[in-house]
Amino acid sequence: MLLKVDVYVDRGVCRLVLNGELDMETVVQMQEAVGKVKEHTLEIDLSGVSFVDSTGLKSLLDISNEWRQKGGRMLVLRPQPDVAEVMRLVGLDGLLAQDTALAGEER
Template sequence: MTDTQPQHPSHLSVRRSTVDGVRVVALHGELDHAARAELGDVLHPPGAESPRTVADLAGVTFMDSSGINILIAAHRAAAESEGWLRITGARPSVLRVLQLVGLDQVIPCFDTLPQALEN
């Protein structure tokens, strides 16, 4: 597991793990323009690892259009690798953003990590 700690409380930190061959990327903080540099390609499937990824957004307190673009790019990269991206644990305010732009219709969203892993 790899962690990145935020420089400021509002910045993004990332915790990565693997559960039953699925990459789980837990994000904490704000998923915005500033997070793009911090997040990099962490949601994109690496060549040697599983192209199946669950983005755990339970710790995300804010998301803007930059966060949406990050998730879209990760979804496309997973699909190109014959895998998938799923979202779990989004807080109501973050889930509302996903719903407003219709991203919840493109990337499956689940309430809990076990649900995201079993479907």
């Protein structure tokens, strides 16, 4: 399995914890998991993701737009430094939670 998706729900917050690589091949797993989320707030934890390609980035953006349209909240948590750099490059750093700075230290 190239990507493992674990789902945790706690008091109206759904957290998807991803492990592995998020790319063209695995992005559908994340999308399927997101499709089942009923909660108002969605957090996607990338601390276990070592690689994200442009398809993965695009999908994160789409999910974020979808959540915003619904009036919900979607955040990306704790990306690894290489992934965070790519997100910054393509202008997706706005999706990152404020506590991202901690992510590097926790690793």
